[in-house]
Amino acid sequence: MSIEAGLDAMGRAAEAAIAYRRAIATAETTPTASYAEMLAAFAAPVPERGAEPAVILDELVTRATPGIRASTAPRFYGWVIGNSHPTGVAADWLTSAWGQNGGNILAAPAASAIEAVAAGWLLDLLGLPAEASVGFVTGATIANFVCLAAARSEMLRRVGWDVEADGLFGAPPLRVLIGADAHATVFSGLKFLGLGAQRVSTIATDEAGRMLPAALEQALAEEGGPAIVIAQSGQINTGASDPFAEIVPLCRAAGAWLHVDGAFGLWAHASPALRPLTAGVEGADSWATDGHKWLQTPYDCGFAIVRDPVAHQRAMAFSASYLPPAADSEREPSAFVPELSRRARGFSTWAMIRQMGRSGIAEMVERCCAIAARIGERLASEPGITVVVPVELNQLILRFGDDDAATLATIAQVQKDAVLFAGASSWRGQWVMRISVSSAATTLEDAEITATAIAAAWRTVSATLS
Template sequence: MTSSALKTAFAHADRFRSNLESRPPKAPASAEMLELAFGLPTPEHGLDADTVIDELAAAAEPGLMGMAGPRFFGWVIGASHEAGVAADWLASAWGQNAGNFHASPAAAMAEKAASRWLLDILNLPQDSSVGFVTGATMANFTCLAAARSEVLCRVGWDVEADGLMGAPAVTVFIGADAHATVLNALQYLGMGRKRVVAIETDDQGRMRPTALEAKIQATVGPKIVVAQAGQINTGAIDPMSDIVKICRAAGAWLHVDGAFGLWANASSLLRSQTIGIEGADSWATDGHKWLQLPYETGFAIVRHPAAHRRAMNINASYLPETNGAQYEASQYVPELSRRARGFATWALLRALGRDGVERMVVGHCDFARYLADKLKPEVGIRVENKVRLNQVIISFGGAEADQQMRDTLTKAVILEIQNRNRVFVEGGDWRGHWVLRVSIISEPTQQADIELLADEIIKAWKKVHETHAMLASPKA
């Protein structure tokens, strides 16, 4: 790419980011419009890079969501902080393969330094190993691969060499309200989605320790327990201290899926919800959520580096031997050739600092409680969860409506808000009924955006309620 193309790309990116506050959060283009814009005939001859970048921006921008803006509350995703974006641009421009120290010494040592900062800010054991992966799904995969390796090694089985055929059965215990990506990780590891032992949860989706203890005591052989920090609907965190004690007594590996909730451990004000979490054996979290990194950065954190390396290590004759002073990132991830994710992580942690991370996380949780308190007095609006972190789930219709009607009204409210396109929210299933899900996790979000969000929810509900009442009333 030429220097001119880089300047053109910067101009498009800068204009897009500058207009995020005024841009509707929902993409205006339809699938048909975007297919027409992108679906050109196969190019027979090349164009100059500057023209191609202009064409790409023109085709893509009508289909871009306002995810990096202050009024996007649809899913638990962050807003790509400008420090991380800028560092990520440099990583692309530098074109480094971060597979090992010899391929890119700078990429390796940036990861090493960022790992140390990350463990310190998250208040996790400083001797843990960290793998920089694409996101929480691969972080769960990587951590659970280390878990599988270690629990089988303890009973004399080398799963890396001998595979799973004939191996002792590993029992995985998981909360009934665990995120689907954990099950996907188990599927990828050959441990099965359906072979897990589901543990009863409370009304907020937290694993019940007594139920876990009963199931784990009735099981022999290698054991892995998957706990959760941040239930995707309620934001609830499993009672870690109790679960840690149960796992230690049973000799089980404890993994924590902390895609976003692990960041509560970075705050002295929120850490009462995560007491004991540092006693786990591994933790998975996302970088693009509360840390606001660009996409394709997650962290697989393992208390036992030897198990981590054993599960992920790759060897080939052409790969240079390492010494103690070097840092080999490929020992902790499933990839060899990969993006240099450490640069953006280093830059963003440097830009925010410990206090900036805590201030952002606590601020979002304060916004969530404020929103819930503002909605609760409204007749027909029900906040379904105890708001402890950044998640608020809401249903509509009130006590006079049956469950089917509440689902219908809730879906109608979501659609009305999306059609108004001043804020973006989405829905989901919670315990067999539909809810509006609000995820407050975008760094640019301010008090005014929460006021607007509350106003849009109330206005949409009143319009849907009025329309429903008119349709339900008997005709004269």
């Protein structure tokens, strides 16, 4: 198989990708073939012989396109998904084409250097301590894991235990205190680290899912060893952030490590207008956030940020005879993440920050929030529709009629109408429709179209109920 044929396939892929993004940017509807249809499209025995790259590419585009979820369409509000912005995608294409192994300075000098620069930019934009270290990981799940590994390392070191060397067998107990409305993936981190997903003290929260400082204070006062407190910026249903200005001093006074899961909510701190929502978050010890959510990078891209680079590296760094150690003045990319070989995520991170700049990021985050607020405002005046929690950031949850069935039926109707995509979530034991506005492609005009389409879907459903 010639190199030229492969290069030709790269060109075809670029053409197909550009055509797709052009079409989806103005798409009026967002239908998607089902998983079963996609299995049927791809199912086949192992090919006995290879094929020409051009044939492979054509097959891939033809078969996969009907089942590509329109996550980059302007009115896609499912989960919390950014736009995989074309500039970030272009940088990511180069990352793949260059074939850089992002784990090591000698193997990838440009990737390592751009990561060091992007790390500094992230700290500056997010208003976090300049001395903190940043690991470029797959997403907030692993960012939480890395930050909690640093927390585990440091809190046990302070009581004379070397967890990296000796593990947890016979270690002094650690306490983990976590808000009642924390994201499910934080518990994965606890599980991976041997801290136990269920061996936690749950701190009560308010109606929007914010940790109650008085409840935290009481829990911190209890005996039981050094504590790790896990707070959050951006509750997955309500967008609420914990009251950091009150929580940080409590953790400091108790000598606890404060970690913040800020997968998307931490980006409020990049906007002067929204910063009051996250006031004080810079006082924490570690932060997890995503690039592939509000920074609009393509998947996969997350950041594990730790105030104490020594604790961060103690938990993650390793050495091998064949890997030259970095000089003191250099930042070794693998020292801050669990993997050695990995994608060089600094390129797309750098490109997206370069694309929007400080003011563009702030404007985009603020625009997403304004859109969520506008949709909520329009729908609040529709009979039978309830905005369940006042919109604080970019998340809006809606209830239709009096019960779960009406809400789920409206979600199904919205998905069938395909003017927008929104999914279901559960909040305080009830099903809700969740609208997450986290794409740079969404406009205020989309807010109007969205509100009209949701109201119409609800009217269709309510007509069948009466």
